[in-house]
Amino acid sequence: MDFRVRNLPRIPRPEEGLRAMVANAPRAEALAASWIERVRPGFMSVYVLRRRIATILVVVVAVSLFAHVMFGANGMIVYRQKRSEYQALHQQILEQQEENERYARDIEALKKDDKAIEKEAREQLGYAKPGEYVYVAPAAAKSAPTVNRSARK
Numbered sequence: 001m002d003f004r005v006r007n008l009p010r011i012p013r014p015e016e017g018l019r020a021m022v023a024n025a026p027r028a029e030a031l032a033a034s035w036i037e038r039v040r041p042g043f044m045s046v047y048v049l050r051r052r053i054a055t056i057l058v059v060v061v062a063v064s065l066f067a068h069v070m071f072g073a074n075g076m077i078v079y080r081q082k083r084s085e086y087q088a089l090h091q092q093i094l095e096q097q098e099e100n101e102r103y104a105r106d107i108e109a110l111k112k113d114d115k116a117i118e119k120e121a122r123e124q125l126g127y128a129k130p131g132e133y134v135y136v137a138p139a140a141a142k143s144a145p146t147v148n149r150s151a152r153k
Contacts, residue, residue, distance in 0.1 A: 046053070070076050109116035121127045128134045 068075065072078075106116070110120065126134055126136075
């Protein structure tokens with residue numbers, strides 16, 4: 001068996017790489033100089049317009065920040081909606097607390113006061129003392145249904 005390896009790439013020595021780099025240096029310098037000459041007018045125009053560009057960037061940042069503050073997820077519009085909702089709910093809580101206090105007073109009165117018990121019995125159950133008359137308002141009469149006469153012809 002033959003274990004020799006054939007056709008392996010030759011590894012260059014470090015001196016050969018340095019010689020190649022030195023030999024190609026003038027071409028690399030010429031290429032870099034040509035690129036610089038191509039790019040320089042663009043950079044010069046940017047340099048001349050740097051204040052305008054900076055002003056435009058500041059305006060864009062300010063406008064985007066304003067839009068975020070006004071219309072963002074926690075912006076001013078959402079804040080005002082939530083604040084009005086909070087005020088409405090707070091008012092509703094106060095009304096419910098007043099109603100609860102009124103019910104608590106009524107319960108205490110019914111536990112202790114005979115006149116309150118008598119009043120509730122008269123109003124809700126329709127009781128009357130001997131010799132008294134209870135007047136009950138008649139139920140509202142139903143109105144006749146309206147007929148669409150424009151459909152008949």
